[in-house]
Amino acid sequence: MKRPSILLRSLVIVYVGALLALPLGFVFQQALSHGWGQFWIALHDHAMDLAIILSLKVVVLAVPLNVLFGVGVSMWIVRHPSPLSRFIDVIIDIPLAISPIIVGLILELAYAQNGWFGSAFAAAGLRIMFSYPAIVLASVFVSLPLVSRQVIPLLREVGDHQEQTAATLGAKPSRIFFTITMRSIAWAAAYGVTLTLARVLGEYGAVLIVSGNIALITQTLTLNIGANFESFNAYQGFVGALLLALVSVIVLVFIGVARHRLERKRHVSFV
Amino acid sequence: MSVSYSGVTKSFGGRLVLDDISDIVNEGELTALLGPSGSGKSTLLRIIAGLTPLDSGRVSLAGRDVTNTPARDRHIGFCFQDYAPFRHLSLRENVAYGLKVQHVARAQRREQVDELLRLVRLEEFADQYPHQLSGGQRQRMALARALAIKPDVLLLDEPFAALDAQVRAELRSWVRTLQQEVGITTILVTHDQVEAMEIADRLVILNSGRIEQAGRPSFVYDHPATDFVASFLGPITSIGGISYRPHELEIVSLGDGAESATVSEVIRLGFEVRVVLAGDDGTSTWVQLTHDQAKHLNPGVGQRYGIRVRSSKASKDAPLSSNVDAPR
Numbered sequence: 001m002k003r004p005s006i007l008l009r010s011l012v013i014v015y016v017g018a019l020l021a022l023p024l025g026f027v028f029q030q031a032l033s034h035g036w037g038q039f040w041i042a043l044h045d046h047a048m049d050l051a052i053i054l055s056l057k058v059v060v061l062a063v064p065l066n067v068l069f070g071v072g073v074s075m076w077i078v079r080h081p082s083p084l085s086r087f088i089d090v091i092i093d094i095p096l097a098i099s100p101i102i103v104g105l106i107l108e109l110a111y112a113q114n115g116w117f118g119s120a121f122a123a124a125g126l127r128i129m130f131s132y133p134a135i136v137l138a139s140v141f142v143s144l145p146l147v148s149r150q151v152i153p154l155l156r157e158v159g160d161h162q163e164q165t166a167a168t169l170g171a172k173p174s175r176i177f178f179t180i181t182m183r184s185i186a187w188a189a190a191y192g193v194t195l196t197l198a199r200v201l202g203e204y205g206a207v208l209i210v211s212g213n214i215a216l217i218t219q220t221l222t223l224n225i226g227a228n229f230e231s232f233n234a235y236q237g238f239v240g241a242l243l244l245a246l247v248s249v250i251v252l253v254f255i256g257v258a259r260h261r262l263e264r265k266r267h268v269s270f271v
Numbered sequence: 272m273s274v275s276y277s278g279v280t281k282s283f284g285g286r287l288v289l290d291d292i293s294d295i296v297n298e299g300e301l302t303a304l305l306g307p308s309g310s311g312k313s314t315l316l317r318i319i320a321g322l323t324p325l326d327s328g329r330v331s332l333a334g335r336d337v338t339n340t341p342a343r344d345r346h347i348g349f350c351f352q353d354y355a356p357f358r359h360l361s362l363r364e365n366v367a368y369g370l371k372v373q374h375v376a377r378a379q380r381r382e383q384v385d386e387l388l389r390l391v392r393l394e395e396f397a398d399q400y401p402h403q404l405s406g407g408q409r410q411r412m413a414l415a416r417a418l419a420i421k422p423d424v425l426l427l428d429e430p431f432a433a434l435d436a437q438v439r440a441e442l443r444s445w446v447r448t449l450q451q452e453v454g455i456t457t458i459l460v461t462h463d464q465v466e467a468m469e470i471a472d473r474l475v476i477l478n479s480g481r482i483e484q485a486g487r488p489s490f491v492y493d494h495p496a497t498d499f500v501a502s503f504l505g506p507i508t509s510i511g512g513i514s515y516r517p518h519e520l521e522i523v524s525l526g527d528g529a530e531s532a533t534v535s536e537v538i539r540l541g542f543e544v545r546v547v548l549a550g551d552d553g554t555s556t557w558v559q560l561t562h563d564q565a566k567h568l569n570p571g572v573g574q575r576y577g578i579r580v581r582s583s584k585a586s587k588d589a590p591l592s593s594n595v596d597a598p599r
Contacts, residue, residue, distance in 0.1 A: 161353060161355035162356075164351075168348065169372055
């Protein structure tokens with residue numbers, strides 16, 4: 001194979017460097033610019049810590065919800081095709097196609113106190129908007145297709161012969177799902193989980209609108225970083241950004257591993 | 272255990288795939304469902320297994336109606352054409368799957384799996400994974416896995432189609448031996464008439480969702496009930512509007528009370544030699560000669576001969592059937 005020219009290689013390095021490495025390095029440099037002592041103090045900022053806890057609470061609910069929905073809808077679309085499931089298959093990508101701000105506005109329209117469903121919840125004494133449930137709703141919405149888009153092609157490729165063989169061997173549907181189906185799609189689902197995790201942690205626009213961005217109460221880590229920059233507390237913002245960047249790096253490594261495993265699985269021939 | 276089905280009808284999206292099919296498979300027999308692709312044979316097999324619901328009709332195992340019984344309770348061994356190995360499980364775990372479902376104790380399970388692996392001659396591959404095995408080995412694994420639950424009936428969907436010719440021939444006779452050893456009622460789907468005739472006790476020939484004929488392979492070959500069966504089971508040719516197998520005809524010197532014809536083509540295929548002749552009425556007939564017969568006669572293009580039915584055939588049997596087309 002011909003080696004790429006020095007010019008091409010330098011171009012790629014400069015491009016990636018300018019876009020990715022330099023800004024990321026800048027975040028690290030800024031966050032540590034006042035020394036470790038200041039950094040340690042900044043880590044214990046009350047508003048930021050509450051924001052981290054809220055972000056984690058959102059992840060803990062939104063990611064499993066998305067996995068359940070993603071795997072379930074994939075099984076439905078692939079194993080029990082119908083006009084309705086084909087329709088869902090098409091519209092499931094909408095959250096990726098529309099701007100998060102619009103997602104936020106749609107949710108507000110629907111769940112506000114005087115909104116379509118919001119009034120019903122309000123009558124039951126439940127407040128959805130500007131609270132934890134709204135943030136989870138927005139997070140699930142924007143990451144809706146991330147699991148199923150990974151799982152659907154693999155389910156199609158694996159086919160249903162293994163599942164049907166297990167049935168003739170006497171296995172019940174639940175056993176078939178956990179011993180055969182889940183084993184086939186585990187790495188695809190894991191890849192979807194890491195994508196969801198990254199998206200949920202990083203979501204800004206939709207969450208900004210539905211949460212109300214109330215410091216100490218409905219502010220996620222991403223919102224907290226934004227708020228710090230806006231209130232000229234850039235240093236605190238960089239510390240938050242550093243934490244988020246570190247999580248992203250860890251998630252990226254995970255994605256790399258999952259994708260590698262997935263590709264190896266796909267290279268294994270069927271017959 | 273015997274298998275019977277009656278009035279089985281199935282359509283997919285308005286297309287009739289099986290049209291009121293009925294048959295009985297006797298205990299211990301190996302039946303081949305033979306037909307071209309799209310004849311409905313695989314669908315019928317899946318219906319017997321309970322993997323595809325039927326529109327109307329009944330399926331019974333040993334007289335017990337299982338029409339509404341789910342696949343997992345039918346106690347049937349089913350092998351797919353692609354063998355459907357559980358890819359994340361070792362060979363041993365694949366074979367053990369059905370026993371695990373039945374909660375067979377670990378020690379007993381191991382013993383039974385070892386015995387099955389010996390039966391299919393895969394002991395030394397016990398801890399390998401499906402992708403490390405050849406097609407033939409995967410097929411034997413699928414058989415062992417199906418036999419593990421001691422099924423009442425074994426259903427095989429195109430079991431040899433994905434194998435190369437040599438492995439196919441080996442496995443075919445091996446499966447036949449195994450089936451007789453285990454003594455299990457078996458239904459096998461195939462589109463290969465040579466395979467069906469070699470392996471089966473009984474043929475069921477399907478075409479466009481209907482059974483054309485059922486019976487012993489040699490009987491069906493010699494006495495095809497329909498034109499379709501005659502042409503599907505082997506080559507046919509016609510002389511004077513009557514159909515024959517090409518080896519039932521012979522060419523002789525002009526006269527002798529035979530139809531006269533002119534040689535238009537001689538095709539030598541090793542042991543057999545095909546001589547294509549144009550009759551005086553314009554019809555084309557072909558005669559199959561052995562290598563020695565051809566050497567003796569030495570027919571050449573443009574030479575004129577008489578065609579007649581071999582005396583052994585003419586005295587014993589009636590012709591196949593009338594009004595059948597020239598060879599395909």
